[in-house]
Amino acid sequence: MNFITKLNAAWAANDSLLCVGLDPDIERLPVQFRDAPDGIYQFCKEIIDATAGLACAFKPQIAYFAALAAEGQLERICAYLREAYPHIPLILDSKRGDIGATAKQYAREAYDRYGADAVTVSPYMGSDSVEPYMEWQDRGVIVLCRTSNPGGSDLQFLQVDGKPLYQHVAQLVADKWNANGQCALVVGATFPEEIRAVRDIVGEMPLLIPGIGAQGGDIEATVRAGRTTSGTGMMINSSRAILYAKPQGGEDFAAAARRVAEETRQAINAHR
């Protein structure tokens, strides 16, 4: 089953457009996980088990593992996801971008080593920096288009032939890089009008949308701008708001994460 098919099935099975981001910042983990040798793995495993029924995808952010030399724990997390929840797409968020020979090594990292269904990539180095990923025909390539951070505008909003650069990226991916139907785009929730502009360019192509939760994006505006005719088409990511949800009543961190994930899923579904 290829990435897009798997994603469509996960949207339906869990009635969810919520992508749960796994950004395990060691300083914010519950205290019992901070000093354990596999504390990051154990923490992420509990988050995964608590939210798997509510998510259309899981997205580990590799930077948090790389900073701590914890690639081994990321391998275990990915193996656990593939084994316990094989129907939920696993997206490796690594935003790689390099010349062809090097990109092939990064594709091996994402697809063979971690077994990811899809990987995020940067478009700055152009076509031959993404082509090597396409050799894994059942996997997905999620290209940065309009990012959710303030500095995103520095380049992405520069005007090229009367249109901002990010729209050229969307067009390039829709017209060329998506020839095999393996592509998706990253478009931040902090810019709903721009989600709409991208949706108009790319038709039914899936969008990975970071920026709700801790980054402050508006869920209603995001969903209205990004939904396809079938009311799907989006992986709306929340990381920190779920991972570090404040427990209420007798909740532990995992129950709090589940509650916030469920609230987010419902808030999204209210506007589909």
Place this chain on the structure above:
Amino acid sequence: MNFITKLNAAWAANDSLLCVGLDPDIERLPVQFRDAPDGIYQFCKEIIDATAGLACAFKPQIAYFAALAAEGQLERICAYLREAYPHIPLILDSKRGDIGATAKQYAREAYDRYGADAVTVSPYMGSDSVEPYMEWQDRGVIVLCRTSNPGGSDLQFLQVDGKPLYQHVAQLVADKWNANGQCALVVGATFPEEIRAVRDIVGEMPLLIPGIGAQGGDIEATVRAGRTTSGTGMMINSSRAILYAKPQGGEDFAAAARRVAEETRQAINAHR
């Protein structure tokens, strides 16, 4: 000693603008290294020892290590470089680019974990994706500007206000991101006229120039276009042509690497 000072000293000490790239493709290593548990480390160590007197920098490409789950060997290579050749800058080639909170993790990876003097980054996500690196005030940030690969033109050559995008990146780095004097730029040897255009924009800022050797860039044209008034200003990278140099006579791989590195250093110096 900060990155730029260290680089200036290395240019002078070894009379060299040659950067030796460490891209250990397991399939191309001499057979004795392919199956050894630390074969990549041993291979790179021999290349480093053979070329350290001829190089102004070493640049490991992390993708080759990540594909093989060999980050531990990269850590050992970096530790060896810092210990045995502390006067030669260590550049981690990882081309990261992410939102601020994530970029900080990548900065930790490059500077704290691997002890790199500088790291390559992508500009696509803008200012807050590079600012976190600047907190390590003695380190360098090398921003992708005009890359050496064919697809580099897809975005970098788009016209913005009558100038190609890569020149806007050069201007942005020169005017803003380089406020603390920590920046350098990547400009490919495959486009000497564009090296000249970037040099005109950025003054004395160092340029990391890949694309000679296996990628076919012209050394004379590169040096004439990129040199500063002092005849330096460049880290001209060669990876595969040195690592996999064909032995002549009774040479082993390391002697062949040293010979090609010396030839390249001299070919560069002939035009400074």
